[in-house]
Amino acid sequence: MKIADRVERVPPSGIRRFFELAEEMDDIISLGVGEPDFSAPWAARDAAITSLEQGKTSYTANRGKRELRELIAETMDRRYDLTYDPDDQILVTAGASEAIDLAFRTLIEPGDTVAVAQPCYVSYAPGVTFAGGEVLPVRTRREDDFKLTYEVLEASGAADAEVLVYCYPNNPTGATMTRDELEEVAAFAREHDLAVLSDEIYAGLTYEHEHASIATLDGMRERTIVFNGFSKEYAMTGLRLGYALGPTEAITAMNRIHQYTMLSAPTTAQHAAIEALQSSDGAVEEMRTQYDRRRKLVLSRFEEMGLDCFRAKGAFYAFPACPWDDGNEFAEALLEETGVAVVPGSVFGAGGDGHLRVSYATGMDDLKEALDRIERFIE
Numbered sequence: 451m452k453i454a455d456r457v458e459r460v461p462p463s464g465i466r467r468f469f470e471l472a473e474e475m476d477d478i479i480s481l482g483v484g485e486p487d488f489s490a491p492w493a494a495r496d497a498a499i500t501s502l503e504q505g506k507t508s509y510t511a512n513r514g515k516r517e518l519r520e521l522i523a524e525t526m527d528r529r530y531d532l533t534y535d536p537d538d539q540i541l542v543t544a545g546a547s548e549a550i551d552l553a554f555r556t557l558i559e560p561g562d563t564v565a566v567a568q569p570c571y572v573s574y575a576p577g578v579t580f581a582g583g584e585v586l587p588v589r590t591r592r593e594d595d596f597k598l599t600y601e602v603l604e605a606s607g608a609a610d611a612e613v614l615v616y617c618y619p620n621n622p623t624g625a626t627m628t629r630d631e632l633e634e635v636a637a638f639a640r641e642h643d644l645a646v647l648s649d650e651i652y653a654g655l656t657y658e659h660e661h662a663s664i665a666t667l668d669g670m671r672e673r674t675i676v677f678n679g680f681s682k683e684y685a686m687t688g689l690r691l692g693y694a695l696g697p698t699e700a701i702t703a704m705n706r707i708h709q710y711t712m713l714s715a716p717t718t719a720q721h722a723a724i725e726a727l728q729s730s731d732g733a734v735e736e737m738r739t740q741y742d743r744r745r746k747l748v749l750s751r752f753e754e755m756g757l758d759c760f761r762a763k764g765a766f767y768a769f770p771a772c773p774w775d776d777g778n779e780f781a782e783a784l785l786e787e788t789g790v791a792v793v794p795g796s797v798f799g800a801g802g803d804g805h806l807r808v809s810y811a812t813g814m815d816d817l818k819e820a821l822d823r824i825e826r827f828i829e
């Protein structure tokens with residue numbers, strides 16, 4: 451069969467290659483994964499099981515169960531000051547991934563430029579290409595702690611873009627942005643009339659300051675779509691549930707695609723999510739506390755090893771500079787010789803080169819052992 455060019459143009463994910471290598475080896479400790487090592491809170495799992503026992507196996511409303519949308523609205527308002535109408539400004543999706551894809555397909559005309567703040571999650575650039583857009587990399591810098599600044603946006607030519615997409619707390623760097631820092635991005639977006647796609651899937655996992663959303667800043671609500679979901683904070687990656695928050699016309703248009711391509715997000719997962727939002731703050735706080743302990747350990751051990759490591763304040767990643775010039779070679783040799791898997795930063799686009807993504811979504815014992823092995827390897 452002839453495969454469409456825009457699909458052929460996108461290379462397979464660089465992260466996968468490392469997992470495939472790791473799968474062939476014994477005694478592997480993976481600091482390569484981008485998902486929690488915890489299971490979903492028990493109450494959420496129990497609610498999913500009960501819903502199945504009760505035979506709740508049908509589609510839901512296209513936009514998601516009304517009760518879930520109401521709870522999402524309340525939770526976002528209480529925590530992040532994000533106010534959205536559950537009727538027409540919230541869309542429940544199959545993971546944040548679906549929400550991101552829908553937003554690209556909804557906003558991008560063929561040939562439109564999409565500014566992508568990098569290093570970043572690996573799906574944005576392919577998603578833009580699949581939607582017919584052109585990717586403009588916006589390279590954030592180590593000296594700015596990988597934050598997005600007015601200057602970096604301007605220097606990259608983002609003024610000519612139609613859409614800007616970014617993620618804070620960030621995958622892969624662990625960088626976060628405060629409300630004041632986001633003001634610069636907001637000013638740039640307003641001046642140059644950019645639509646903003648703000649991936650806030652790690653909003654619940656910050657360690658040194660509260661999460662802030664750009665959508666709460668002056669004049670930004672009407673030009674921003676926020677993505678969030680249950681995968682990271684509630685350790686529900688496999689249940690595939692996320693959501694988008696945005697202005698009525700954008701969410702309505704996204705739902706137009708969703709109702710034909712997905713119909714509704716997974717029903718069982720929606721039951722789990724309803725329970726998670728009502729009763730799992732304690733379980734989430736426990737996971738967050740453990741991530742924070744591991745984060746502090748990883749950062750201090752890297753410092754002792756003499757690795758230049760920026761102080762990550764969110765998600766579950768550290769992003770040290772690689773001690774070798776070639777991060778790919780280092781990651782491959784580290785895996786082969788010590789059995790520790792990390793991901794070379796180059797996988798995450800511009801600015802990632804020369805760094806390593808180290809995920810601390812791994813139990814403390816394994817994490818300590820992996821750090822010991824890394825130290826011996828570097829020595």
Ligand code: PMP
Nearest residue numbers: 484545546547571621679681692
């Ligand atoms: N955005 C970011 C930044 C991520 O790291 C991930 C998962 N790795 C996703 C979105 C996708 O999340 P979901 O499981 O909700 O599709």
